[in-house]
Every structure is written in structure tokens, then in C-alpha cells.
Amino acid sequence: MKIVTWNVNSIRARLENITDWLRANQPDVVLLQETKCQDHDFPLEAIEDCGYNVAQHGQKSYNGVAILSKHPIDDIIKGIPTFAEDEQARYIEAVTNGVRVASVYVPNGSDVGTEKYDYKLIFMARLKEHLAATLLYDELFAIGGDYNIAPTDDDVHDVKGWHEQILCSTPERKSLRAILNLGYSDAMRIHHKGKGPYSWWDYRSGAWPKDDGLRIDLILLSPQAVDRLAGSGVDRDPRGLEKASDHAPVWCTL
């Protein structure tokens, strides 16, 4: 069973890239972030024509998350249950093919010390509370998403340039460590040690040709899921295409 997380930076602007990739790669489940549309504007037919069921939690202009699955999708939860007051569409969870899956779009945080940064840390604390509670179900559980946090310096091309900057600051990394410390694993790091690979390259300043990237897109797995983990990786190819998202798909197989 192949599970993918992909920040597509607008599903409507990226539709052909996405459907081409779905047809070529045939993953079982795709966890999307930054769909950037309300539910009624989601290109449902085009995705269904690729063979997928859809669960979505969208909003106008910004954010928006979705779950695509070749299997039936049940028990859909929209928003983090421990963060009911959150007005932004950044979390969706469901059960499909016997696996609980979630798509999360963690706030970017803008700059260290800003109001948006505070919101990011609150979001991470609420996410941790929910994941702690869900861990007690002892299920196969995969939480894929754009965490907007590079876990360690190995996940950063330009370590000096990003030192204590947004996406790399110590409080952000601690908030992610706190989730891992509950008992979740960063799937990619089971198979890939050392520097890289990255999952996001800024559109600005020609980051992609220089491979000046960060690994901020992760799939976290419950212990039960890690026991079934077979492989993981980043598919860099879609990042090099015309009209590419600034993020590449990150995958694992159970």
C-alpha cells in the first residue's frame, strides 16, 4: 500500500500535473495540502476519473487539505479535534483500506517571533494532544503533511543561512520532537540517513537548479505502521516540470 503526501500549491492551477502523476504512479492514498479552494470548487470529476475517492476540507484562497484513496474512505474528521476553534482548514483524517490516515498543513509561521509564529506553535501543541490520544487506539496510522519544519540540520541544504530562521528554529523543532517522542516515526528517516533528500525548493532565487532545498514534508507513522513499513522516498521529478508545485511528493509503502 503506497501512501503519498504532497503540497500541491493550488489543485486547480496544478490539475494536469497532478492527474498525470496519479495515472503514472497509481498510489493507494494521496494526502494533499494547499488545495486553495472551497469544497464546491474542487475538481472532483478529474480526480475521480483517475480512480480515486475524495475527502476534502477546503476554504477560500488559502490552505485546504484532502485525502484521495483508491479504497472507500470512512470516519472522516475535519479539523484537529483538540483545536476546534481553529478557523483554518489545515487537517483532515479518515480511515481507508484498514489504515487511519491524516493530511496536515502546519502553518508556515512567517517569521520567528511574529503572531503567525505563535499560532504555529499553538497548532503544533494541539496536534500533539490529538496524536497522543489517537496513539492509544493501537492502529496503523500515517500522518502525512507539510509540517513547515525541517527536523534537523540534515534536512537543510544551507544550514548557516537557515540558522534559527523560520522552518528551522529550535522551538519549532522541539514541537515536532515532542510528537515523535510520543512514539511516532519519521518514515523517510528509516531508510535515508545523512544529508537530504529535500522535499521543498523555494520558487525564489533559483533554489531548484541549485538543489537548495529543505525537507519539510513528512509522513509520521504509528508503531504499528512502522512495523509494516517497506520503503520510502521523495519523487523529485514533478518539481522539475513546467508549472510545478514548489513541493515534491513524499511517499512510503506499507
Next chain:
DNA sequence: ATGGTAGACGATCTA
């Protein structure tokens, strides 16, 4: 301290 690019949307905001 700023700028660089992209998307939604229709002036800026977010990333």
C-alpha cells in the same frame, strides 16, 4: 533590511 516567484483574487495576503 530587502528581494526574489507563485497563486488566489481583484487590493493585497500568504507562502
